[in-house]
Amino acid sequence: MCRWLAYSGEPLQPSLVILDAQHSLVAQSLDSPLGAETVNGDGFGFGWYPVGSTAGSHPSTFHSVEPAWNDENLREITDAIESPLFLSHVRAAAGPPIQRTNCHPFRHHNWLFMHNGVIHGFHAMKRDLTFAVDPSLYPDIQGTTDSEVLFHLALTFGLLDDPIAGMTRAVQFVEQTGREHGIGYPMQGTIALADGATIWAFRYSSEGRSRTLFHSVDIPTLQEMYPDVPRLKLFGENARVVVSEPLNDLPGAFVEVPESVVAILGPEGYHYEPFMAGAGVR
Template sequence: MCRWAAYRGNPLYLEELVSSPAHSLIEQSHCASRAKTATNGDGFGIAWYGDHPEPGRYRDILPAWSDCNLRSLARQIKSPLFLAHVRAATNGGTRRDNCHPFVHGRWSFMHNGQIAGFDRIRRRMEASLSDALFNTRTGTTDSELLFLMALEMGLAEDPLGAMARTIAVVEQLSLDQQLDPLVRFTAAFSDGDTLYAVRYATDHRPPTLYAAPMGGRTGHCLVSEPLNDDIDAWMEIPDGSAVTVSEAGMSTVGFAPHGLAEAA
């Protein structure tokens, strides 16, 4: 399973999540403590928002711990909203196009999880895309395909609803192929203004997700696992939840594939 960190708040240097903390994302890339696989060495990526609507992005197939450029960039780039990811491949080979975050226009997306039987339903998932979105697909992962499906289903207008509809379609496609549906999905995505995250699994065993205040009155950090040993500072986000971090702060609602529960 992959590890990731996302942030929205007052501008911070990326190193404050990526490389400086005791259990930074780079540290997690070779010594994760709350994942089935301790090593996440199949590439990495960062996406950050600055003066332009579209995010900047840097990805490579090297393990995060061995890329000196990542530490240098994280020390120099300061942003009010960014996503960072280290990959342990489950679907798709080790190539740059398969490294997260994925971007389209002003949207960025990264994911930790899997779709059981993905090879059996991949073509049907791709068939749900318009030609325009299908032609933007450059990698082979289930993660990129989930992102494109969410864009097709209205991510720009209804971000959490679009993600709920996407997972519902995937589960139904599995049923149509007489498979036991199993989606494990902990993801973060953003339009450069608001940061969203979802923690959900068909079998109620999703990858972990934690949140902590950071970067001013309304700022928050969302992570796969805490960045330090101050356990009391980190709140675990429950299974079946969607998180929104905006100028108003952080809020959490229930999340289900066919719709959203009332605000928590």
């Protein structure tokens, strides 16, 4: 459906991974070998936290309905700034119109959210899902996507206090509502959340056949494996990415995130926790 990338580590120019990598996010917007759609040209978004950001820091965002490969402002911005934590997303619209309010990542205070996938049967469930959003949050829904509603459901169900619990309750509600509407496998996708210090990357689908998700191996290990690759010297030892598909062809550089798992990327690196384990295929 879409492709996304999340980076955490030493501050760097986002263009190094969004535009300049061998299989950069912009390259994937033109040719996505592992995606449900080969081309993701229905707009894009970029959200970043300032240098020195911590949990609670306020991010900036930039969205465009242009294809990512055709918007020179993306190059200008990602060359001009440095950031220690940023998210970027290229969109393949699954029905909702191509408009800026439908481009990821979505923002709520210090939080950024993006999604690759779909809520199957969203048209039939839309009223039930949307009306379950807390009334104080409802006015903040600006677009028409299932992804933005899912984000606000997670906020309603406690994401600010416990991101994993909030997302769990939101997905459980989507699946329960789907069953009530006769939809067998409502939830599909990968999700990225960030609060300014930590990234949570979820991989889950009701059917147990989720969209692809990978994370990079740590830079010191990669530099030891590939001492003659000069590009690796551009990154600090804490630089890490979570991506819909690998950014290069170096064997062993990326690890696939398992099904029904949340990969948590914090200052100490990655660790996994189960997510909706055993709740999928029926």
